[in-house]
Amino acid sequence: MVHIWPIGGGKGGSGKSFLASSLGRVLAGLGKKTLLIDLDLGAANLHTLVDVPYPVKCLSDFIHKKIPLLENTVLETPVPNLYLISGAHDSLDIANLPYEQKVKTLKAISKLNYEWILLDLGAGTSFNILDFFLISQNSIFITTPEPTSIENVYRLIRSIYFRRIRQYFNAADFKTLEEEVVQEFGEGSFNKPDCIMQAVKRAHPEKSLQLENDFNSFRFKLVLNQLRSKDNIALGAQICKIIEKHLGFQVDFAGNIAFDDRVHDAVCQRVSFLDRYPYTRTAYDLRELSKRIVNSTSEQLLIRYS
Numbered sequence: 001m002v003h004i005w006p007i008g009g010g011k012g013g014s015g016k017s018f019l020a021s022s023l024g025r026v027l028a029g030l031g032k033k034t035l036l037i038d039l040d041l042g043a044a045n046l047h048t049l050v051d052v053p054y055p056v057k058c059l060s061d062f063i064h065k066k067i068p069l070l071e072n073t074v075l076e077t078p079v080p081n082l083y084l085i086s087g088a089h090d091s092l093d094i095a096n097l098p099y100e101q102k103v104k105t106l107k108a109i110s111k112l113n114y115e116w117i118l119l120d121l122g123a124g125t126s127f128n129i130l131d132f133f134l135i136s137q138n139s140i141f142i143t144t145p146e147p148t149s150i151e152n153v154y155r156l157i158r159s160i161y162f163r164r165i166r167q168y169f170n171a172a173d174f175k176t177l178e179e180e181v182v183q184e185f186g187e188g189s190f191n192k193p194d195c196i197m198q199a200v201k202r203a204h205p206e207k208s209l210q211l212e213n214d215f216n217s218f219r220f221k222l223v224l225n226q227l228r229s230k231d232n233i234a235l236g237a238q239i240c241k242i243i244e245k246h247l248g249f250q251v252d253f254a255g256n257i258a259f260d261d262r263v264h265d266a267v268c269q270r271v272s273f274l275d276r277y278p279y280t281r282t283a284y285d286l287r288e289l290s291k292r293i294v295n296s297t298s299e300q301l302l303i304r305y306s
């Protein structure tokens with residue numbers, strides 16, 4: 001059974017790659033065959049975090065048909081059970097990945113044979129990024145305690161929600177829906193999930209039910225990274241509550257990760273922070289967080305790309 005977990009955050013530098021590599025390290029250590037895929041095309045650096053300094057092949061070899069099977073772009077890492085598909089040689093920005101290539105990549109990922117697949121997604125809310133999130137009902141969102149980072153992660157989650165609704169309609173029906181919402185609730189109401197869902201319920205009751213089931217099956221997890229001693233430890237849970245209030249679906253708080261200057265040292269030394277500094281608060285947080293993620297059970301793949 002495959003568990004696919006996209007990892008993202010609205011803002012660059014929040015710790016997506018650090019979390020992906022650390023979670024991968026813990027899972028591999030538990031004996032789980034784990035694959036990291038660097039989808040932060042254009043700014044890929046996950047290979048450095050897992051000590052594969054010169055990736056000899058990467059995702060673009062598959063995208064550009066140099067390597068026909070995605071499986072054959074997989075690289076071993078120095079850690080047993082931990083594998084990588086690097087994005088190192090991809091000059092392409094994921095936002096500009098053409099539609100056919102995106103669908104081809106999504107389909108290929110969903111057919112890979114690993115117990116855990118972690119996708120390191122770049123920052124931003126382009127349709128392509130949103131579609132990679134929607135490959136699975138599971139997702140991890142990471143933010144720092146800074147308000148700018150929180151705003152961006154909220155915007156990202158809201159965009160995924162809208163993108164999912166959009167996938168249920170063709171362009172014409174979606175346009176009609178938009179007009180109905182604006183007519184009934186006023187200008188600007190199309191940005192409000194509640195208004196859209198009310199309109200969907202009235203005009204497309206079957207789709208509304210399917211969408212509700214869909215949203216109920218999502219397992220979104222929020223991680224608060226780089227928490228310093230003066231920061232509010234309850235902030236993560238508060239953000240989840242706000243998201244639930246405004247978007248109407250549940251995001252579980254998965255845990256805090258303490259800030260530690262030695263993360264920088266581990267990155268510079270190209271060693272896993274968990275191996276180099278196992279007795280730190282940050283390493284403890286990462287292990288606890290990983291346990292919670294392993295213990296959460298949703299593993300179904302959406303059939304859209306199978």
Ligand SMILES: Nc1ncnc2c1ncn2[C@@H]1O[C@H](COP(=O)(O)OP(=O)(O)OP(=O)(O)O)[C@@H](O)[C@H]1O
Pocket residue numbers: 009011012013014015016017018019040043122123225226227257258259260261262263264267282
């Ligand atoms: N808990 C932490 N404590 C201290 N430093 C951290 C922590 N988490 C991440 N960092 C540092 O923050 C920086 C950004 O981390 P990372 O590269 O994982 O972010 P990212 O979200 O993947 O960024 P990008 O969007 O640029 O890919 C790195 O320099 C890393 O060392």
Ligand SMILES: [Mg+2]
Pocket residue numbers: 016017018040045120
């Ligand atoms: Mg990154």
